[in-house]
Each structure stands twice: as C-alpha cells, then as structure tokens.
Amino acid sequence: MKIYNRHIIRSLIFPFVAICFGLTSLVWLTQVLRLISLLDKGIGVTSFLSLTLLITPSLLFVIVPIALFCSVMYIYQRMHMEREIIIYETSTLSYWQLAKPAVSFACYVTIFSYVLSFYLLPYSNNRLKANIQSFRNNFASALIQEQSFNSITKFITVFVSKKNSHNELQNVILFDNRKKNKPIIMLAEKAKIMLKDNMPFCHLTNGHRQTIDANGMLETLHFDNLTISLVSRRDVVRRNKELQSRYMHELFFVEDRGEPLRNAKLIAEGNQRIIWPLMNIIVTILVLSIFIPGERNTRRSNNKILIASGLVVVFIMSNFILSTLSHINAYFHFIIYLNLLIPLIPSYFLFKRKSL
Numbered sequence: 001m002k003i004y005n006r007h008i009i010r011s012l013i014f015p016f017v018a019i020c021f022g023l024t025s026l027v028w029l030t031q032v033l034r035l036i037s038l039l040d041k042g043i044g045v046t047s048f049l050s051l052t053l054l055i056t057p058s059l060l061f062v063i064v065p066i067a068l069f070c071s072v073m074y075i076y077q078r079m080h081m082e083r084e085i086i087i088y089e090t091s092t093l094s095y096w097q098l099a100k101p102a103v104s105f106a107c108y109v110t111i112f113s114y115v116l117s118f119y120l121l122p123y124s125n126n127r128l129k130a131n132i133q134s135f136r137n138n139f140a141s142a143l144i145q146e147q148s149f150n151s152i153t154k155f156i157t158v159f160v161s162k163k164n165s166h167n168e169l170q171n172v173i174l175f176d177n178r179k180k181n182k183p184i185i186m187l188a189e190k191a192k193i194m195l196k197d198n199m200p201f202c203h204l205t206n207g208h209r210q211t212i213d214a215n216g217m218l219e220t221l222h223f224d225n226l227t228i229s230l231v232s233r234r235d236v237v238r239r240n241k242e243l244q245s246r247y248m249h250e251l252f253f254v255e256d257r258g259e260p261l262r263n264a265k266l267i268a269e270g271n272q273r274i275i276w277p278l279m280n281i282i283v284t285i286l287v288l289s290i291f292i293p294g295e296r297n298t299r300r301s302n303n304k305i306l307i308a309s310g311l312v313v314v315f316i317m318s319n320f321i322l323s324t325l326s327h328i329n330a331y332f333h334f335i336i337y338l339n340l341l342i343p344l345i346p347s348y349f350l351f352k353r354k355s356l
Helices: 003-041 045-053 056-081 084-090 095-138 233-239 248-252 260-291 298-325 331-341 344-353
Strands: 149-151 156-163 169-176 184-196 199-212 218-229
Touching (some): 003 045, 003 056, 056 084, 056 260, 095 260, 095 344, 169 199, 184 218, 298 331
Antiparallel strands (some): 149 156, 156 169, 184 199
C-alpha cells in the first residue's frame, strides 16, 4: 500500500470511530433513560447494563453509514483547507487514485456492517427480547403497583388494592382478554404470581370468575383456589419472530409466511439488510465525487459541504421511500437496487475523466 493511501485511511479511522461512539452513546442514553425505572423494580445494575448494551448493534447498523459520510467529508474538507490536495496535484495523481483510500476504507466498513446485519443484529434482538421476557417473568410481582391498572401482557390487566412485603396481592381484579369474543374477569381476595418452567402463573385464592355465555348471560363461578397462566408458550414463540429478530434465511426462506402483507414485510426487511450496508460505499463515492474535482477555494468548499449533505439526505430518503413502497409492490425491490447505481455511474466517468 502506498504511503498516501495509508495516510488517508489512518486519518479516517479516528473521526469515524469518534462519530460512531458519540452518536451511538447519545441514542443509547436516551434508551437507557426510558428503562432506568427498572432499577427500582429489583433488577440488578449488571443485568440492567447487559440488557441495554444489547441495543447497541441495532443502533450501529443505522449509524455507521452516517458516521462514515461525516468522517469522509471532514477529512477531505480538511485536506482542501490544509492544501494537501495541491501537494497531490504535483504528484499527477488521478481522481480515482485520490478517492481509492476512502473507498477502500468504506469497503472494510461495509464488511463490518454485513456482520452486524447478518448475525449481530438478529442475535442481539433475540437475546434482548428473551432477557426482557425473563425479567418480566421473574419480577412480575415487583412490577405490579398498588391502586392502579397494571398491564402484565398485551391481553391481561391486573388491579391490586394492596401488596405486602412478600409480594402477595390482596383484593385483586384480573381482566383476561385473550379470547376476543369471551373476555374473563376474575376477582379474588388474594393472589400470588409464581414461576413454573420459567413461565409466570397467577394463583388466585377465594374469588369469582365471571364471563358471558353463548346466550349473552353473565356466568359466575366461585373458586377457592385457581391457577392461570399469564403467558402462553405460543405467545413467546410469536414474540421471538419479529422482523429484526430473524436471521437472513428466516426472512427469505420461510415455509409458512402467513398473510401477504407479512410476506412483503419479510422480503423488504431482508432486502434492506442487504442494501443498507452498501450505503457505506455509495455515500463515500458521493462525497468524493463532489470534493475531489473543482477549484480549491474556501467559498466553494463550504458550498460543497451543503451540496454533499443535501445529496446524501435525498438519496437515503429515496431509499426509505422505495423500501416502504416495496411492501405494496414487489417490483420496487428492483427499483431500489437500480437506485444504488444512480450515483455510481456519473462518479465512474468523473473519476476516469481527468487527472489532478
């Protein structure tokens, strides 16, 4: 590798890492502040930090192309201001030779992004959801507040009049809406949430179970002891199969895809996992095609910052719009890949056209 290649690549590393760290930390802190209340519910500091750190791959996946764009623009703008470009002019380097170090660095970053996309992103999301579910199961009693309606799951709500130091619940009203056409209300003097095979169960004592029968009449059943499951295993399996929790083969090669809209979302997510890492190369080439050619003066350099930023924003927004439209029509997937070629074709002729 030539000396100027190593110099430019080394110059790109620090701002890229610094911007990645800064943006990721900023967004990560906003997520942590939303979950900070979990510390008051009994979760340990170590468990809390490990839980929040699992968010990092999802943040990095989005932030890396933005950080690379900023770092490339900063370094080549600095090279203009410090007259390094003029030094390279005297060495008769072509446009492509000056752009090659940044493009090479973008290729390394793209490989890292694909590692995030194909493995770390679904792995961290699966671990995150499993840990959250485990926390909810183990600390379900601690999460319940007195004199308020507590959503245990999407379909189960519990009202508790009083809770003692042993997390035993008194004067309980439990709403079970898992059967849409047949909701159930249970009233009990006492209740306690227990774990069995890592699944939460609620044991009710001395109460009534009320529901509406087929004739629309209120049906009441008295019980001394009743145990119900709060989360079914089927619900846990469904929860683990969200889009970002799926590996690539689970997005493209699923036997039972279900509804057509769900099918379109699976394919769109898979294509987005392939396309977004390529943004590292595309935005780098966009910046280079604007900063390398042209006159060397401060006013034009400032204009180039605005032009580069505007073009990258438009390009990224067009990608998101096309990705959304691909949920409706699969032909937009083809247009998305064509959209990647739009900045590459003029840049190719520009780099090939002239020497510095």
